[in-house]
Amino acid sequence: MTRQVLLVDDDASVREALGQTLELADLEPILAGSYIVAKDHVAREFEGVVVTDIRMPGKDGFALLDFVRSVDPDLPVILLTGEGDVPMAVRAISNGAFDFLEKPCAPKVFLSVVRRALTARDLVLENRRLKRELAAGDAAARLLRGTSAQSEELRRRVRLVGRAGAEVLVSGPPGSGTSKVAEVIHLVSSASQHPFVKRSAAALTPDGLAEAVAAAGAGTLFLDEVSALDPSAQLTLLDWLDSGGEARVIAGTYRDLQALVDAGRFSADLAMRLEVLRVDIPPLDERKEDIGPLFRHYVALACEQAALPEPDITPDVVARLMAQDWPGNARSLMNAAMRFAMGLTDPAPEQEMGLNDQLAQVERTLLVAALERAGGRAVQAAEMLKLPRKTFYDKLARHGLRAEDYRHD
Known part of the structure; x- marks a missing residue:
């Protein structure tokens, strides 16, 4: 999804230049030349951020900041300041502005601040979503779907682990939903009203890990594919866990951590800390x-x-x-x-099939046709095909068919 940036400046040349900078960074600028035009784009559901000049004819950037905060206090507003406006911009930070940039601004600095604001916005929106889901009822039943005994056991385990509060290792094959399970553990925990922060372990430096922990606060930090965590970041995480940090850590992986420990590629102490509690997701x-x-x-x-x-x-x-x-x-x-x-x-x-597969497909088609004609009545369908009942039921089982799925009433 292309991220949006509402860019407000009465100077068309500045507006166009910054808009091009955003486009080159794969961001989508929404250009506005005044408060009146800009306010129509501001909404609580807006997924982007606002960048506005301070000095504009009519209502200025401070008025827009006030309006944005009245709509959504968590929507980041970045102020563009002229040389004499810096003291005012500094004061605006205390009134809720995300940051300020002095014009002219280097593209690299401009994009860095915008991306930080977008990250902050993502975190706010994600936690709002999680809170809505929590308020709707049993998060485990609602978000971890499935009717099998394995799925029911997974939900039971997640509820139990969620209440425990210790570190958790969520293990499952690729695509099985380790991130979703971690979210649900957070939702059913006592930290559900605090942030849920997700980070890819492969991209984390020690400094980045420290920032992620700070962002999680009293909430939950989920490290996706923790086996890829850099050795120096592993030490940082272990030190932080040993210090009794506030955030709860949930680690996800599809790899065998013990095998990595045996191969000297993962910290044995960290693996032991992360596996205080464990949730295994069965493959589909x-x-x-x-x-x-x-x-x-x-x-x-x-x-x-x-x-x-x-x-x-x-x-x-x-x-x-x-x-x-x-x-x-x-x-x-x-x-x-x-x-x-x-x-x-x-x-x-359907792929290109050999003779046995083709014959099985024909058999299956005849079984389905008989069930449909019989309205899901297995005995009647078996009679149509002139098959003994046991043989008929055996064939249904072999093809994964259920007679009740074809009942018309």
Whole structure:
């Protein structure tokens, strides 16, 4: 998603120059030449930040700052100051401005401040989302979907771990949703009203780790793929944990930390600290019965976001989804659901088949047709196909079919 920056300046040349700087940085400028034009873009749901000149005809940048804060006090406003405006800008910081920049401003400095403001905005919006989800009820039941015994055990474990308050290691294969599980642990914990900060461990320096911990405050810091944490950052994290820091640390990984410890590539002490509590996410192939409910959920979400009518998801589609391997786990299933919702592809495309596979597909098609004609009445469908009941039920099981899915009433 391209990030937006509301850029307000009555000087067209400054506006255009800074707008080009933003575009070259893959940001989307919204250009406004006055308070009146700018205020129409300000909303509590605005996902970007505001950059405004102080001195403008009519209502100035301070008036815009006041208006923004009345709409959303957490929406960052960066002030552009002339040489004589610096003292005023400094005072404005105490009134809630995010930062100020003196004109003319070097592009590198300008973009650095804008990106810091965008990061701050992301954190605010993410925590608002988490609080809304928490207020809606049981976060584990709502966000960790699935009807299998494995999914129910995962939800039970997450609730238990969430209340415990110690460090957690969330382990699961790629695409299984370690980040989502970490969010839910945070939501069901006593720290749910505090920030949830997510960082990629591979990108963290010791200084970056310290900043992330500070941002988490009394909340939760989630380190995605902690096995990639730099050795120096590992030491920093271990020191911080040993000091009894305020934030709770949840680490996610798809790798065997003990194997990395044995190979001398990960701190044994840190691994021991992170595995005080552990949550293992089962791969999708071990809980096939979750595929149908998850796929329907993902399709519904995609259709809601794109304002599209929901397509029909037939039992045949679900059966073919269940017959597939999903090495990418929930992420791959979500991608398939999005393509299906947009009408772009079959979520379970049929590949070139050999004779045995073709015969199995024909058998499956006949079984489905009989069930549809019989309205899901298994005994009647078996009679249509002139099959003994046991043989009929065996074939249904082999193809992942359920007679009740074809009932009309």
